[in-house]
Amino acid sequence: MTKHEDFWIATILRGVLAILIGSGILIVPDLARTILFLPFALAFIILSLAVYGVADSVLVFATSFFTELGRVETVLRLQSAFGVAIGALFCSIIFDQIRLEWFLYLIAIQAFATSCAEFMIARHTSREHGSSWCYVASAIALLCAAAYTVIASVAPANLSPREIALFAYAYLAVFGVAQTLMATRMLVLERHSVQNAHA
Numbered sequence: 001m002t003k004h005e006d007f008w009i010a011t012i013l014r015g016v017l018a019i020l021i022g023s024g025i026l027i028v029p030d031l032a033r034t035i036l037f038l039p040f041a042l043a044f045i046i047l048s049l050a051v052y053g054v055a056d057s058v059l060v061f062a063t064s065f066f067t068e069l070g071r072v073e074t075v076l077r078l079q080s081a082f083g084v085a086i087g088a089l090f091c092s093i094i095f096d097q098i099r100l101e102w103f104l105y106l107i108a109i110q111a112f113a114t115s116c117a118e119f120m121i122a123r124h125t126s127r128e129h130g131s132s133w134c135y136v137a138s139a140i141a142l143l144c145a146a147a148y149t150v151i152a153s154v155a156p157a158n159l160s161p162r163e164i165a166l167f168a169y170a171y172l173a174v175f176g177v178a179q180t181l182m183a184t185r186m187l188v189l190e191r192h193s194v195q196n197a198h199a
Contacts, residue, residue, distance in 0.1 A: 004190045005190050008184075008186050010062050017055055022169045030162070045103070049168060057083030060079050071120065072120045103168050108144075108146075112141070115145060121138075141175060144171050
């Protein structure tokens with residue numbers, strides 16, 4: 001198995017992780033709608049997004065070893081360190097003081113960082129495979145970063161905990177699906193190119 005194949009497998013795992021955490025959109029927003037379950041829903045949102053941030057960052061760090069591009073490797077490791085720091089911060093220091101709408105800003109920042117890293121990876125892989133599909137995850141993350149920045153700036157006071165939970169999990173679900181499909185496609189292309197090289 002080549003380094004490129006390992007990279008795309010790790011990226012698929014990142015997408016699956018995002019989908020699994022994003023599936024909370026099916027349950028948590030409804031819990032946040034009721035006064036009785038609201039504290040549980042808030043705690044679950046904070047913990048699940050913090051766990052996602054740390055777990056995804058670990059996978060991002062692992063993928064940095066599967067690229068031969070020094071600039072991409074550096075960006076991935078910086079993204080990983082940032083994600084772990086934010087996740088650890090939420091799980092310890094400010095857990096009791098955190099406000100749920102802060103996640104809108106954090107999602108925007110995380111999405112922008114992800115978009116930059118995915119764009120740098122896409123520039124290399126699109127040249128190698130001649131496929132613009134590499135830019136899909138980057139484009140979705142960038143659109144989400146812009147949308148969540150606007151939402152967080154304009155209407156955080158008017159959003160209910162249920163709506164904030166919907167926004168938080170929707171990003172993970174959509175990005176996870178896009179990342180998984182894109183990485184699966186690139187893995188197939190990578191394996192075809194390896195087989196053709198050996199033929």
